[in-house]
Amino acid sequence: MKISKQKNEKENRLLETAFKLFTEKGTKSTSIQEIVDNANVAKGTFYLYFKDKYEIRDVLITKKSKKLFLKALSKMRKNNIQNFPDQIIFIIDYVIDELVKNPLLLKFISKNLSWGVYNQTIIKLYDRPKEEQDGLYALFLKAVKENHIELKNPKVTLFMIIELVSSTCFDSILYQNPLPIEEYKPYLYDVIRNLLK
Amino acid sequence: MKISKQKNEKENRLLETAFKLFTEKGTKSTSIQEIVDNANVAKGTFYLYFKDKYEIRDVLITKKSKKLFLKALSKMRKNNIQNFPDQIIFIIDYVIDELVKNPLLLKFISKNLSWGVYNQTIIKLYDRPKEEQDGLYALFLKAVKENHIELKNPKVTLFMIIELVSSTCFDSILYQNPLPIEEYKPYLYDVIRNLLK
Amino acid sequence: MKISKQKNEKENRLLETAFKLFTEKGTKSTSIQEIVDNANVAKGTFYLYFKDKYEIRDVLITKKSKKLFLKALSKMRKNNIQNFPDQIIFIIDYVIDELVKNPLLLKFISKNLSWGVYNQTIIKLYDRPKEEQDGLYALFLKAVKENHIELKNPKVTLFMIIELVSSTCFDSILYQNPLPIEEYKPYLYDVIRNLLK
Amino acid sequence: MKISKQKNEKENRLLETAFKLFTEKGTKSTSIQEIVDNANVAKGTFYLYFKDKYEIRDVLITKKSKKLFLKALSKMRKNNIQNFPDQIIFIIDYVIDELVKNPLLLKFISKNLSWGVYNQTIIKLYDRPKEEQDGLYALFLKAVKENHIELKNPKVTLFMIIELVSSTCFDSILYQNPLPIEEYKPYLYDVIRNLLK
DNA sequence: TATGAATGAGGGTTCATTCAT
């Protein structure tokens, strides 16, 4: 038990250090040497846990994203929001606010994902056998049905929403382009509500 | 004159070779050595024209994009399309079709641009003093006015359109996700027409 | 007793696994990690039985060679061959045939021994105090005497035979160079019979 | 011209240094780092001339062997030896004496070639289009014919001679086993003369 | 005996950049 604790501790230290460095200076220009130096771990130890720099990056993206969405979902349930478009907006709003608070995370995600890939990451996030019923896409579908909303193609709609939000908010939060995020939100939510009609 | 032709010829050979290699094997794993070898040029010559690998990459993105949009605009004018939303859709449709024909270009652009950056690239494309009146944003504004279209914030609208198109079409063309591009187009154009009301 | 059986079992598992990997991918590119993984044994356990990778290799060469020659000798005795040169040829022929059947073993031996070293390995094979009378060299000497064969220097003759056989047969079996082994044998045996006159 | 001289100089310095280190401590335990350090050359320079450690080793073996045999042939011609077996013995004797004087070279060759491979290296040594008539095998054949010597299969005979000489002399020179080389020579030359009858 | 997490020296390789020609 003590051993497995230590083991976990090293892995965590590597993950946290890598995240810090990746956000500060980008994945490409962070060397494994730097990661292990800052994590106070031997070089070989890195390879005990991760195949290479890109594996630790992917683990980080998945972990961080999962955490973010789980928090959003749980908050939404607590707030007892019933109306479907309101639920969607709530989740988006929550995630945006989190990213505003944590621009490093935003930068990290944005720098490591090309167009469209985040979409797949997020949708697949919960698609594990046991939790499938709770997967993001499954939840979306279920909610669409229950709220008697008619969409020509719900999958396409979800896809467009995720892409629109992620690609535009990145600019808005980090560069206030075309508007600061709080001013941009009304336009964005307007379009989303339109998409859900 | 012959000399400056030759000079230009070397630069062009470097650009074309770099483009070919970047699309085939990615920017990162293309070395300057490979570029100059394939361009039949000495290594030092590369540095006469470009600061480093990333400068030549940026020059390429801008050149290729500019060419693409200029062709789209010129085609649109020839076709004498008057109605404003039709004009927008025509340009988008033309660009998408070009990228479908040339997926290497699409892949190159997508792999070298993170969220939101393409947007800025495109908008700034023509924002040089002399051509400002013909800049993409300027053209958009002028057309909005002339067609008596009322948009709360035209800049935001243009921004959302570009981001939505670019981020979703990448997935659709390359991976048929969520739908093959031809099936996806109707949904996309529908949303765009809605945005322009 | 059960314990010592288990101990022996682990050692044997290590030996067999190492042999398999060494023949498949070479000694140098087989790591101790691979050996212990395939033997289902912990890494530390390896060091309980062998000093390093090269010790286990040497143990293997000796064990495998010893087994081969013991089998050849026992077969020869069963066949009741009396004439001395016939005995020598029989043993050589038997060993060659075994190596033809098992080219991995041949490759393993050939890749791990440089010129002349195999000779010493073989000659010393039985030179342990108690068995000296049965050592290869002792046997050879005894047989020379008993058959009233006159050799200027029996040791030199045995040495030349072993070297000639081992160095030429390797090429012949594995690469059919200068001839396939079955066509080469007559030339080889001819020379050996000449050496024994 | 000055450049190509300098270029050649670096390559030669690398070759000589590598040879020295390889003979002193073996190919495997000589690192490229050591080679370039001792040659006063940057690490990258090594890769300008050789793919890896094993390419420089092979270049060395071929160069050194070629030199050795060319010297032997030229000496033989000067000495005007006519009788064929005497010619063969002369060449072997010359090469043996050279290796006795230069045991490092012998060790280097012996440590880097497994059974039978040297044979091929030597035979192919001069088999280039223009010199084919002077190739070792061609020379052997021509001489066999001219001296009206009848051999069942000259290629096999040459093969056996080379292997017998190389594999036994290594032991004899370096370890005086089974006899010091000068005492061993008569036995060896006896067998060779027998082979050539 | 047996384990296997941790180590870190050491090796091979790449490549952007410089500079003398």
Place this chain on the structure above:
DNA sequence: CATGAATGAACCCTCATTCAT
């Protein structure tokens, strides 16, 4: 303008060996 040999920092990765459990 053009060259390309030379550089050497930087990187990734492997693996034999140790040692606390």
